[in-house]
Amino acid sequence: MTESTTKNTEHESSVVRKHSNTWRVVDIVVAAIIAVASGVIFWGWDIVCAAPLAIFGAVTPGFEGLLNAFWLFAGPLAAIIVRKPGAALFAETLAAALELTMGNQWGVGGSLIVGIMQGIGAEIGFALFAYKGWNMLSTAVSGALAGVGCGLYYWVMNPAWGVLRSSIYLGTSVISGALLAGVVMCLLQRAIAKTGVLDRFESGRVQTLV
Amino acid sequence: MGVSVQARDWGWRHASRKDFALRHVSFDIEPGERVLLLGASGAGKSTLMAGLAGVLGGDDDGEQEGHLLIGGAEARTARGISGLMLQDPDAQTILERVGDDAAFGCENLGLPKDEIWQRARESLDMVGLDYMRFDHSTRKLSGGQRQRLALAGVLAMHPGLLLLDEPTANLDPEGVKEVHDAVKRVVERTGETLIVVEHHIDVWLDTVDRVIVLGKPDGDSLVGGVIADGAPSKVFGAMGDVLAAGGAWVPGRTITHCPPAGQPGETVLHADDLSFGRGFPLGEHVNIEFHAGEVTALTGRNGVGKSTLALTLAGLLKPLAGHVRMAEHLVPAHRANDVGTWKSRDLLGRVGMVFQEPEHQFVTSSVRDEIAVGPKSMGKSDEEAYRIADEMLERVNLKRFGPANPFTLSGGEKRRLSVASMLAAAPKVLVMDEPTFGQDFTTWTEMVRLIADVRDAGSAVIMVTHDEALIEALDARRIIVSEEEQHD
Amino acid sequence: MTERITVVPHAERLDVSRPASPSWFIARINPVSRFIGALLLCIPMFFTLDIMSASVAFGLEMVLLWIGGIAPWTVLRKTWPVWIAATGSFVSVALYGKASGDVLVDLGGFVVISQGSLYLAAATFLRVAAIAVPGVMLALGLDPTDLADGLVQILHLPSKFVYGGLAGLRMFTLLQDDWRMLGQARRSRGLGDGNAIRRVISQAFNLLVVSIRRGTKLATAMEARGFGSELPRSQARESRLHAVDWGFYLICAAVPAIALITAYCTGYWHWAFSGVSN
Ligand SMILES: Nc1ncnc2c1ncn2[C@@H]1O[C@H](COP(=O)(O)OP(=O)(O)OP(=O)(O)O)[C@@H](O)[C@H]1O
Ligand SMILES: Nc1ncnc2c1ncn2[C@@H]1O[C@H](COP(=O)(O)OP(=O)(O)OP(=O)(O)O)[C@@H](O)[C@H]1O
Ligand SMILES: [Mg+2]
Numbered sequence: 012m013t014e015s016t017t018k019n020t021e022h023e024s025s026v027v028r029k030h031s032n033t034w035r036v037v038d039i040v041v042a043a044i045i046a047v048a049s050g051v052i053f054w055g056w057d058i059v060c061a062a063p064l065a066i067f068g069a070v071t072p073g074f075e076g077l078l079n080a081f082w083l084f085a086g087p088l089a090a091i092i093v094r095k096p097g098a099a100l101f102a103e104t105l106a107a108a109l110e111l112t113m114g115n116q117w118g119v120g121g122s123l124i125v126g127i128m129q130g131i132g133a134e135i136g137f138a139l140f141a142y143k144g145w146n147m148l149s150t151a152v153s154g155a156l157a158g159v160g161c162g163l164y165y166w167v168m169n170p171a172w173g174v175l176r177s178s179i180y181l182g183t184s185v186i187s188g189a190l191l192a193g194v195v196m197c198l199l200q201r202a203i204a205k206t207g208v209l210d211r212f213e214s215g216r217v218q219t220l221v
Numbered sequence: 222m223g224v225s226v227q228a229r230d231w232g233w234r235h236a237s238r239k240d241f242a243l244r245h246v247s248f249d250i251e252p253g254e255r256v257l258l259l260g261a262s263g264a265g266k267s268t269l270m271a272g273l274a275g276v277l278g279g280d281d282d283g284e285q286e287g288h289l290l291i292g293g294a295e296a297r298t299a300r301g302i303s304g305l306m307l308q309d310p311d312a313q314t315i316l317e318r319v320g321d322d323a324a325f326g327c328e329n330l331g332l333p334k335d336e337i338w339q340r341a342r343e344s345l346d347m348v349g350l351d352y353m354r355f356d357h358s359t360r361k362l363s364g365g366q367r368q369r370l371a372l373a374g375v376l377a378m379h380p381g382l383l384l385l386d387e388p389t390a391n392l393d394p395e396g397v398k399e400v401h402d403a404v405k406r407v408v409e410r411t412g413e414t415l416i417v418v419e420h421h422i423d424v425w426l427d428t429v430d431r432v433i434v435l436g437k438p439d440g441d442s443l444v445g446g447v448i449a450d451g452a453p454s455k456v457f458g459a460m461g462d463v464l465a466a467g468g469a470w471v472p473g474r475t476i477t478h479c480p481p482a483g484q485p486g487e488t489v490l491h492a493d494d495l496s497f498g499r500g501f502p503l504g505e506h507v508n509i510e511f512h513a514g515e516v517t518a519l520t521g522r523n524g525v526g527k528s529t530l531a532l533t534l535a536g537l538l539k540p541l542a543g544h545v546r547m548a549e550h551l552v553p554a555h556r557a558n559d560v561g562t563w564k565s566r567d568l569l570g571r572v573g574m575v576f577q578e579p580e581h582q583f584v585t586s587s588v589r590d591e592i593a594v595g596p597k598s599m600g601k602s603d604e605e606a607y608r609i610a611d612e613m614l615e616r617v618n619l620k621r622f623g624p625a626n627p628f629t630l631s632g633g634e635k636r637r638l639s640v641a642s643m644l645a646a647a648p649k650v651l652v653m654d655e656p657t658f659g660q661d662f663t664t665w666t667e668m669v670r671l672i673a674d675v676r677d678a679g680s681a682v683i684m685v686t687h688d689e690a691l692i693e694a695l696d697a698r699r700i701i702v703s704e705e706e707q708h709d
Numbered sequence: 710m711t712e713r714i715t716v717v718p719h720a721e722r723l724d725v726s727r728p729a730s731p732s733w734f735i736a737r738i739n740p741v742s743r744f745i746g747a748l749l750l751c752i753p754m755f756f757t758l759d760i761m762s763a764s765v766a767f768g769l770e771m772v773l774l775w776i777g778g779i780a781p782w783t784v785l786r787k788t789w790p791v792w793i794a795a796t797g798s799f800v801s802v803a804l805y806g807k808a809s810g811d812v813l814v815d816l817g818g819f820v821v822i823s824q825g826s827l828y829l830a831a832a833t834f835l836r837v838a839a840i841a842v843p844g845v846m847l848a849l850g851l852d853p854t855d856l857a858d859g860l861v862q863i864l865h866l867p868s869k870f871v872y873g874g875l876a877g878l879r880m881f882t883l884l885q886d887d888w889r890m891l892g893q894a895r896r897s898r899g900l901g902d903g904n905a906i907r908r909v910i911s912q913a914f915n916l917l918v919v920s921i922r923r924g925t926k927l928a929t930a931m932e933a934r935g936f937g938s939e940l941p942r943s944q945a946r947e948s949r950l951h952a953v954d955w956g957f958y959l960i961c962a963a964v965p966a967i968a969l970i971t972a973y974c975t976g977y978w979h980w981a982f983s984g985v986s987n
């Protein structure tokens with residue numbers, strides 16, 4: 012009996028496990044940690060970008076949306092790592108709240124409210140796949156929809172903008188969201204999984220056993 | 222009140238491992254019994270403790286065999302009945318303030334507010350943190366203080382099953398006594414069931430009424446599994462030799478003595494009017510010298526500042542004033558003789574540091590790479606670096622974990638890896654913070670030999686330690702770090 | 710004779726605790742109120758885009774903060790990113806905002822600076838300041854543990870998520886320490902030199918990995934103390950709303966109300982979304 016079980020587990024775990032959608036404590040904590048790390052980057056980007064964004068926004072009609080991805084990635088990244096419904100919204104909101112508490116130029120509206128809208132966008136991305144697709148495509152869709160959330164917010168917020176400018180802004184947000192918040196985050200998740208720290212998660216399980 | 226514990230042919234395989242950490246474990250523990258759990262480093266003690274506390278996780282985390290029952294219910298569903306103090310003190314500080322952290326467990330049990338605070342204060346006093354204010358930041362704690370805090374948090378819960386995983390590994394001798402007394406008092410008063418894991422058996426002999434020994438981890442037939450179970454006198458009497466061979470610190474063992482061959486050589490490192498501390502000077506105007514071929518032990522109470530001093534000596538923490546200097550001929554070309562200002566590459570091969578928390582030191586994702594990093598950065602070829610790595614792994618008994626992730630090792634295995642990876646760079650000065658905690662007798666003896674080898678090869682070894690046996694085995698020079706007499 | 714190194718006794722070690730806010734008043738109100746207050750202050754301001762409401766609100770806020778114990782120059786110093794951003798939005802709206810009135814500069818119909826767009830730019834500048842400054846000042850020094858207590862006890866959010874999130878949030882206070890520690894580890898392993906940018910990126914990745922690692926262990930430690938079980942959780946720290954919180958809400962509601970009414974009555978009101986003046 013010992014023989015056969017050892018054989019079974021020789022190289023890769025042969026037990027096929029069902030995906031569970033209930034949150035464990037570790038899911039919450041890790042999603043929060045990703046939110047924290049992202050929040051710090053959001054905030055750093057607030058500062059780094061204050062000048063470029065202004066210049067970009069000033070000399071091009073709406074292309075500064077391309078810079079938005081750095082505020083969009085928390086949701087898709089957390090979701091692709093912990094793989095639970097709500098992870099994207101949770102992480103993006105928390106990250107935005109943290110960005111806000113650290114103090115930035117946008118206050119509650121431009122950090123928290125927009126964060127929630129981005130989070131909802133990112134969440135819809137995974138919901139479209141019924142929380143079953145956890146791959147590059149779903150992450151990219153999620154990132155793109157986070158970009159939509161962001162673009163919509165600024166559209167509403169900037170009544171002074173013309174239609175052309177708003178549309179370009181929306182479009183560029185979506186593109187940058189899909190690329191950086193989607194594709195790049197999916198790659199990042201794979202790199203993290205390689206280090207082995209995700210061994211308590213489904214996302215970190217595809218490894219040869221030691 | 223205590224609860225009963227039953228293991229029925231229980232086993233666990235971590236998700237990233239192909240072998241079971243332990244298997245076919247069976248025992249029955251009565252309510253109120255006090256059990257000492259023994260076994261070599263890597264035998265699966267911590268895994269069993271986590272299983273009993275119901276925190277091993279579910280199918281995502283590994284594969285379970287058989288049953289673990291706490292008071293008749295599956296351990297996984299019995300969370301809150303048991304309180305576990307984990308082996309790694311660093312990962313257990315949960316909240317930002319000391320008082321809140323000690324109160325956390327009680328909150329989870331749904332106790333009334335006044336009782337929570339009363340228990341929190343009581344348990345902090347019991348573990349020797351009576352000088353600590355409730356609003357002290359948990360960020361600014363030394364390794365030993367963290368361990369005490371974690372213990373306080375668990376003791377305050379008065380769980381039916383008290384699980385302590387090496388509760389005294391980082392404590393000073395006085396702290397060991399304090400913790401022992403505190404635990405003893407608590408279990409005698411409340412009748413809680415106690416399971417404690419500790420390599421140094423002597424501490425708990427007068428408290429426990431039963432010893433359970435887990436088998437050696439390698440050697441297939443013995444994977445996990447209980448190899449001895451019974452009253453201490455019976456187990457040690459009947460099985461003394463087997464246990465000794467298996468690496469247990471059986472009472473009354475003679476330790477290997479490795480005195481230095483000759484007199485200490487030249488001074489290789491010295492502190493020159495040094496002030497050290499983190500933002501605020503702990504010690505000032507320190508002048509000490511460390512010699513080639515000599516082992517120096519820094520001892521002193523928890524939280525006095527040994528680790529801070531060690532980091533400063535290793536050139537990793539900027540001195541607040543003064544300098545740490547090396548012998549002139551060891552100073553790299555075009556650099557001032559001040560270790561703190563050197564480049565990282567200059568430190569390599571000159572000064573090495575083994576951190577108190579092994580995990581703080583890991584920079585790669587495999588055990589083998591971890592050791593090879595040093596030799597590689599020193600310009601050795603990959604082949605040569607891995608040859609050194611394999612040799613080292615063999616000596617510290619980690620060979621089978623070569624491709625494993627350093628973070629997934631057991632507590633004692635991590636410690637050995639962190640020491641081995643620093644030794645591989647063969648520094649002229651080796652600073653080690655608690656190099657031997659969490660080791661069983663066999664691995665401990667091997668560590669002593671390793672340190673002796675480094676010393677005899679002409680390096681200066683500085684070790685922060687609470688391990689008296691280690692100091693004696695190496696005939697180390699002793700420096701006591703102590704608080705000034707308080708003037709009023 | 711054994712050698713000895715003496716250090717400062719524990720009782721004499723410096724241990725400064727951080728105040729909950731630079732303002733004595735804000736420090737006394739519940740952390741949850743701080744968030745609600747910030748929302749109250751900012752949301753009504755979105756309805757109009759004009760110079761009057763923004764400057765009245767901003768002026769009132771500065772005066773109130775001063776009364777609350779933070780001098781205007783301290784406010785300006787602590788909110789410096791706001792001013793960069795406000796300038797940015799000024800330029801952006803000036804160049805691309807809806808044109809009206811006299812056209813001052815016209816670069817091929819793409820960039821049109823008009824009197825109207827300059828006016829909107831100035832209004833946007835002031836509004837960004839009026840919205841962001843109090844938000845930043847209210848958030849300064851906020852204690853996450855107290856906030857979590859408030860979220861559970863006042864807003865009745867599920868405690869598993871709040872405290873799980875809090876444990877993750879605590880990594881934030883540890884980031885600096887962890888960063889330093891990683892730096893030390895890499896330095897002692899000979900990996901501390903070389904291209905600064907590459908080093909920072911690889912250390913940042915390491916930091917993320919270490920934090921996740923820490924988080925998984927922290928989750929275990931929390932569960933080991935009974936967290937996440939079926940038992941109802943009690944609260945060791947009480948978080949309640951006091952009279953001072955209600956007073957604070959009143960102030961937070963009054964500021965935009967006064968600002969908007971002033972704008973309406975003086976004829977400056979300018980519907981933000983439809984662009985219609987009253
Ligand atoms: N999270 C994990 N993932 C994979 N393997 C693990 C994990 N934790 C422990 N192991 C492995 O399981 C085995 C048992 O580890 P455990 O920590 O239970 O040992 P231990 O008896 O407590 O040893 P020590 O005395 O050194 O602490 C070891 O071989 C270890 O490498
Ligand atoms: N990261 C830190 N930041 C600020 N203060 C710290 C930090 N780590 C420790 N301290 C404080 O510095 C003092 C010395 O700590 P240190 O870690 O050097 O003690 P130690 O002698 O090594 O104790 P132990 O035997 O418990 O490891 C302690 O009072 C501690 O509270
Ligand atoms: Mg262990």
Ligand SMILES: [Mg+2]
Pocket residue numbers: 363364365527528529577654
């Ligand atoms: Mg220490």
